[in-house]
Amino acid sequence: MNGAPSLPSWSLPMRSIRWKLIATLCAVSVLPMLVATYMATQVVATTFHNEVEDWLYQISRFFIANVRDEREETGHFAQSLIEQGLLTPLVSSASEALPSGINDMADALGYDLLVILDDQGKMVFSSKPIEHLQKIQFADGLYVYLYTAQGRDVLLVAGERSFEVNGRQYRVLLGTWIDDGFINSMNAMQSLEIRVYYKIGDSFERLYSSQTGTAQAPPLDRAMAERLAAADPSAPFISGHRYGAGIQIFTPLRSGDQLVGVVYCALQGGGTGWITRSNLFLGIFLVGMFISVVAGLMLSSVLTRPLIRLAQGVNAIATGDFSQRVEVRGGDELGQLATAFNSMARQLEAFRKMEAKLRRRERMTTLGEVAAGLAHEVRNPLGIIKTSAELLQGSSSLSPVELRRLGYVVDEVRRIDRLIRDFLSFATPPLRTSAIRPGELVARVLGFCQGELERRNVTVEIVDEAPDALVNGDLDQLVQACLNLVLNAAEAMERAPDSPHEPGQPPRLVIRIAQEDGEVHIVVSDNGPGIRPDLLGRIFDPFVTTKATGTGLGLAKVFAVAESHGGWIEARNEPSGGASFDLVLPLLSESLDDVAHHPDR
Template identity: 35%
Template sequence: MTKESGRLRRWLASIQGKLIIASLLISLVPTSIAADLSVRLITHVVNNDVQSFLHETSALFLNSFKQSQSEAAGLARFLYEQKRGQPDPVVKADGAFLHLAQTLGYSVVVVSDRDHRILYSNYPIQHIEPLSPEVRNTLYALQLPDSNQIMTGGSFVYEAGGGSYEILVGTWLDENFIENLQLISTLDLRFYYRRPSGFQMIYSSRTDAASGTPLPAEVTSELEEGAESVYDPQAEDGGYRALYLPVRNGRGEMIGVMSAGLKSTELPSIWDLPINILITVFAAGLGLTAIAGLFVSRRLSRPLRALAAGVKSITAGDFDHRVDASGEDEVAELAQVFNHMAERLGYLQSLEVDLRRRDRLSALGKVAVGIAHEVRNPLGTIKTSAELVRKAGHLSASDTKLIGYVIEEVRRIDGLIEEFLSFARPREPLRHRMSCASVVERVATFCEPELSRHDIALGVVDESGDTMIDADENHLFQAFLNLVLNAIDAMDKGGRLTILLERRDDCLATSFTDTGPGIGKDIIDKIFDPFFTTKPRGSGLGLAKVFAVMESHGGRVECQSSPGAGATFTLILPISKPD
């Protein structure tokens, strides 16, 4: 329990805990207001959604009328075209046409004269009357022996035998007319049609609705005045929410009204459960606030932890460490400053290493030059004396061999001293405008036998174009040669050496990449130091000479390597500026 309480105290004391608690406290009042506004907004949205749904439903119902009337008129014309030219002027539908019409959803075919006397019908229809005689392709009232039915359809009028006839194809206006809307049991679809006594209901999807029910007077008044629709949230004494759409003829006269309604009991008022809604919205608001606070706190604390880790890495000497600086806020700006600081520290460290190396080289050169002069004098005496002893001719074979060893070792030591003196006291470079590619070609030609003997493939890629530099060709040749020889020693079992020349802004970079074992991180900072070598008989001056040549030419040398992945030495020299 003590451990858990300690964790809680630490969390509360952290920036993350403080931000979350502050977010919750600040959000109490806004969340309460938001809960109240949410209730009002939900009520408004529900009313708008209901009104929109009823409007779309009514429009769908009217489109069903228009579509059925247009299709029915086309079928009537199709029937006339089939029977045209027969002796009987009265067109009659055969079984094939009736099957086609029923497949398309039309079951009634009636042929009448201009006085609406029925001359042919596939139903025992006794009388037919358009509900609005001035409108063609509309609704019809049909009198059957045992009932009266309303039919919607379309007609085609033709002339034959001196008389005028009308073919009427239609479908019953019943519950099957809009089957897709009948799936909603709480939906009440009604159609009111203008009759001499006013607008009366001729169709309803409810079985308990009385036919002939008049349209409410206030709805009729608003629609007659030009309203596009009327929404009544208290239709039928509050039992329904209904929307009314007018149906107008070609002259703009309203001949019918379509209505769609939903039971109010199926849409309970939001205010019936205000406490539950308030509590739900309030709790949801606090939860979202806590989540937002957690997100913000993590967004803030994570980069701060990364900065702390970066400071620890810099303190430990890892100046290559970088932190994520994405974003545009103050934390990202701080991260960018930190990365810039780390980069500058790394650069200063490299400068310090170079300065220390130069100091060591300078001090070593001064001491070594004096020692070399002192050593060369007795070496010359030893060599001369040994040669005189060997020429005396009275030595045995074994003694002559030993004297030969002495002379050979003296020559080797003299060669090392000469090499070191050339390193410690190099001559000034004799610069002239030249192409670095020519030096690379010279080195490649010179080393070709040695490369072939060690089974090493050499590839030269020149992307420098006509870039020129001011340099001493012999100095560069010696530096390039040292790098190639080091690569040959590194790839004792064969491999590939690639030399790449490319221009980088105002500099020319020449890279030597081998496929050898690479250089360990623990020694990569020491490879340019004099006398540092990993070879059994190496002098340790090869890379130190390369470094000195680059320094004397105002350039620099870089090394990139990973153990097992080879090494790349890059010599960077400033390009020659035009006179």
């Protein structure tokens, strides 16, 4: 839209249709959003917890597999010690300490305890003090040892091998504690905790924790222990996220049908504490509503932008600017409304031009009638005055001063007579029509005034966009009209002290010839100071001039020539500076009457 002020989307009042659309969209989407959020929350929360629980179960299986692997490795190392004969001195002597070679290797490999038992189960050697050592089942087919020392119970993963010394059978146990250093990689995961509970007496004592150690650790919750004991033996684990913070599972360790231990795995904190159904519901709902608001903004912008343009166009027309047009997009109701608005604006602009033409034509007609009567009444007395003055000039009794004064009288009467003839020709210019090419008309005009333009240092540019167009008119009158426009522009650029053209550059005149809607436009534009706003509306009225010695009939004659040819002339100031005069003439294919009464005029 041309020149219409544009309002930012956020500056629109809250009662505007755009905000109503956004509020309606949000209100309509609340219930579906609640349902969709609830369903999404169930799916996301269930899927997330299931995936995390399955991952924790794999961690527990990895822990059990690591216990099995450690038992195998310690067994192989014990067999190596037997084959190298390094254990024989420990059986045959009363040594209470490991030889330095074995101790260094055990420390390097992370082994904590070496015990040798005879065929009666009596302890022959121990690298550390032992209060109690009991072989217990850890999982199906997997045994560990419950080691007690200084009142502290620790699980020991030990490889067991038999050997013979002096015909007597012995067993060696080489193992490592299931403690904080059992799986070093577990300690790096601060949010992951692994615990091992084992049944000692009537309760399941915590014998290992990857995070907090085992000293003075509380036993397994009795309700959970009963639930695990009563659970289906085929169930791989039991979810415990309802029994504490975070996500946790309990993997039972069974000996036959009896529950003997529990491996607990939990993901605490680490960004998972907030993943609850209520938090997920709130988060998904807020994100969904935000998307709804953004979608409402975008959709309302698409829907209301044409309405805003229409409203701005209507406001512009209400202020009298009938040149406003609205861009037509699509063929929907808004597009049809924009098309109707543009048609209305064109008609209003045409009616305004027609009204202005009728008012000016009425003024010119009245002025012409007055001029004709006045000329008739004035010419006769002027003729008598002129004849009398010429007769007196022939008298021999007059002095030179009197003759000179009579000469002034004759000259002024002739000037008044010439002015009256010009006025009459302006009121009712005669027509001797012929087919004229606008380009040739302009070339002829510039040929007449070339010397004047060169003297004033005016550069001329001709833009002929309708070289084949023809108009029907009086060549002499059209030449005189165009010549008036060109010379007026040259004079205006020369005498204006505030001319906008840059210093050192000559005044510039552009003559553009264009064809549009059955009309030919001859536009004469200059880069002078333009037309004063107070003169713009009456620049074509008789006796209106900005020249000190002008009569004010030049542009009035141009207007009369345009009207007599069924055309129109319009003056305007260009935004970039300077004035433009648009002389509009009908094409030769249209009759003068048709053009003069055209609805767009």
